[in-house]
Amino acid sequence: MELLANLQLGFGVALTLQNLLYCFTGVLLGTLIGVLPGIGPVATIAMLLPATYALPPVSALIMLAGIYYGAQYGGSTTAILVNIPGESSSVVTCLDGYAMARQGRAGAALAVAALGSFFAGTVSTLILAMFAPPLAEIAFQFGPAEYFSLMVLGLIAAIVLARGSLIKAIAMIVLGLLLGLVGADTNTGQFRFTFGLPQLADGIGFVVVAMGLFGFSEIIINLERRAKREVVMAQIKSLMPTREDFAASWKAVLRGTGIGALLGILPGGGAVLGSFAAYTLEKRIAKDPSRFGKGAIEGVAAPESANNAGAQTSFIPLLTLGIPSNAVMALMVGAMTIHGIIPGPQVMTERPELFWGMIASMWIGNLLLVILNLPLIGIWVKLLSVPYRLLYPAILLFCCIGVYSLNNSAVDVGLALLFGLLGYLFIKLDCEPAPLLLGFVLGPMMEDNLRRAMRISRGNPEVFFTRPLSLALLLIALALLIVVVLPVVRKKREEAFQE
Amino acid sequence: MKVRIRSPRDFCAGVIFLLFGLCAVLMGRGYPVGTARNMGAGYFPVVLGALLVLLGTVISIKSLMIAGEKLENIGLRPMLLVLLAIGVFAGSVDSLGIVAATTLMTVIGAAASPESRWREVVVLTLVLLGLSVGAFTYGLGLPFKLLPF
Structure with missing residues (x-):
């Protein structure tokens, strides 16, 4: 069994004392920022990137990955206990989780959320281990045309799955692609859009963009909307769910895991979408849909399993194809590049210890999270009572120091400020910033592959349609686009996001 | 028309x-x-x-x-002060050093929220100074200048 040998290698790497420690640090930080509203995994990972310079690449990636899926656990705690989604992927958990807490069943809700997440984490670790190698095999057959078409598919999927107006999401992606081109052109060395600034010659750092769009603008919005954070603490009587709870939730956990894992793999997917879809499905197939919103345990079990499964399977496109599928994965690309690793199918063959170590660490991390979350819930809840006015100056400072330390450049901090302003304006204009960041990361890759494909085909664009894999990818993209423009589906999509 | x-x-x-x-x-x-x-x-x-x-x-x-949403009001105080705090940090960290940059940023940043209380801001500034000097400059070895001279 090759799979077993691989996993053995992975666990060997992940179980060293050092990597265990970084895995623990990652999930602990992830839980922390998951509990705290107002700071998400994107800003945190961006902030911590510089701190991982000195680490070995495996340890760095293990820690950063832990932050992402750790945040999914932490988010559920606040959603259930105080009706505030700590992360956007826990928005739907509030509906039934908080209702359960008010009925005195907070313990059961928390336990089901944690155990469901653990189950989902285990399954998706296995999925990752099983499906990544064959996908990477396919990826080795990819030429520039296929890569270009794949990125088109990824971007279209990101648009389809984004919330709000389609056309604005497309415009955000195009803007992101353009911003990604700033700096010296890799093929000709021509400086583009640098406004004569030498600091822009290497392009805009993606941490700068991420921090501005997700760190700074969030702080301004939070201060402006002054989110009420009354902690209406529900009493936790017992953490043990009753037998009825188990009976009602195990199927929901299975379904949530399936949906979450599937939607996580899709480009543009990730944790958020899966949780929404899983909740909608549970409500639709329930015998008595009116129970939802009033403390139905399926309404906690399904989305919480789904967001965790999605968080993990969204690593698949990154690790096999080298294509980031959401903003967090875009940051992981950056993290890998910092350590001299080019994401793509060759990672698995050239750096097996890195690939399998990371996968094994995810399972260990999930185990740590269950241990962290259930007994330590009291501590997390206390953290919630720290007022935002004391938190945000610290976040602001860490963000600034994080951006500065990437290149020891104060100009980068100034640039991040501009992106903060831009992000703030876009939030005000109801344009989601995530597609922009995705476009930003893919911009140079897309241009490069387009150029190479066209050079090989001597300027004939038919190359994208005559190569079967490329054609298939483009057809899927087209189908997605058609489906979402159809009035019926469009209405459904809006409904789904409304809930 | x-x-x-x-x-x-x-x-x-x-x-x-x-x-x-x-x-x-x-x-x-x-x-x-x-x-x-x-x-x-x-x-x-x-x-x-x-x-x-x-x-x-x-x-x-x-x-x-097609009719749609009106423009949301822009909260000038949080927006301007948060951006100013970042700008002052960027402008001062290389010339005045990390101590001054941290202090200025915390105080200006704290002013962005009407809920801030000055006693708390003093304590917070001291804590953050401890972090930026102790943890970031000495601990992580980031090449910050401490003081302007």
Whole structure:
């Protein structure tokens, strides 16, 4: 069994004392920022990137990955206990989780959320281990045309799955692609859009963009909307769910895991979408849909399993194809590049210890999270009572120091400020910033592959349609686009996001 | 005929995209564009810029016809003070050092929230100074200058 040998290698790497420690640090930080509203995994990972310079690449990636899926656990705690989604992927958990807490069943809700997440984490670790190698095999057959078409598919999927107006999401992606081109052109060395600034010659750092769009603008919005954070603490009587709870939730956990894992793999997917879809499905197939919103345990079990499964399977496109599928994965690309690793199918063959170590660490991390979350819930809840006015100056400072330390450049901090302003304006204009960041990361890759494909085909664009894999990818993209423009589906999509 | 903007939010978004697109096209044309077979540095930017101009135009025109959201009020105090705090940090960290930059940023940043209390801000500043000097400068070894001299 090759799979077993691989996993053995992975666990060997992940179980060293050092990597265990970084895995623990990652999930602990992830839980922390998951509990705290107002700071998400994107800003945190961006902030911590510089701190991982000195680490070995495996340890760095293990820690950063832990932050992402750790945040999914932490988010559920606040959603259930105080009706505030700590992360956007826990928005739907509030509906039934908080209702359960008010009925005195907070313990059961928390336990089901944690155990469901653990189950989902285990399954998706296995999925990752099983499906990544064959996908990477396919990826080795990819030429520039296929890569270009794949990125088109990824971007279209990101648009389809984004919330709000389609056309604005497309415009955000195009803007992101353009911003990604700033700096010296890799093929000709021509400086583009640098406004004569030498600091822009290497392009805009993606941490700068991420921090501005997700760190700074969030702080301004939070201060402006002054989110009420009354902690209406529900009493936790017992953490043990009753037998009825188990009976009602195990199927929901299975379904949530399936949906979450599937939607996580899709480009543009990730944790958020899966949780929404899983909740909608549970409500639709329930015998008595009116129970939802009033403390139905399926309404906690399904989305919480789904967001965790999605968080993990969204690593698949990154690790096999080298294509980031959401903003967090875009940051992981950056993290890998910092350590001299080019994401793509060759990672698995050239750096097996890195690939399998990371996968094994995810399972260990999930185990740590269950241990962290259930007994330590009291501590997390206390953290919630720290007022935002004391938190945000610290976040602001860490963000600034994080951006500065990437290149020891104060100009980068100034640039991040501009992106903060831009992000703030876009939030005000109801344009989601995530597609922009995705476009930003893919911009140079897309241009490069387009150029190479066209050079090989001597300027004939038919190359994208005559190569079967490329054609298939483009057809899927087209189908997605058609489906979402159809009035019926469009209405459904809006409904789904409304809930 | 008088044209009414029925969705101010989308109208602004459309105009912003339009302007970004125009800039990209105009600047991109200054670089060698090349041909489809041998693309120059300007090819992709011009194509993307033109696409953005098109999208911006469609969004703006749609906003004239389909009613939508009004513009949200902009909270000037949090926006200006948070941005100012970041700007002051960027402007002072190299010349005045990390101690001054941290202090200025915390105080200006704290002023962005009407809920801040000055006693707390003093304590918070001291704590953050401890972190930026102790943890970041000495602990992680970031090359910050401590003081202006």
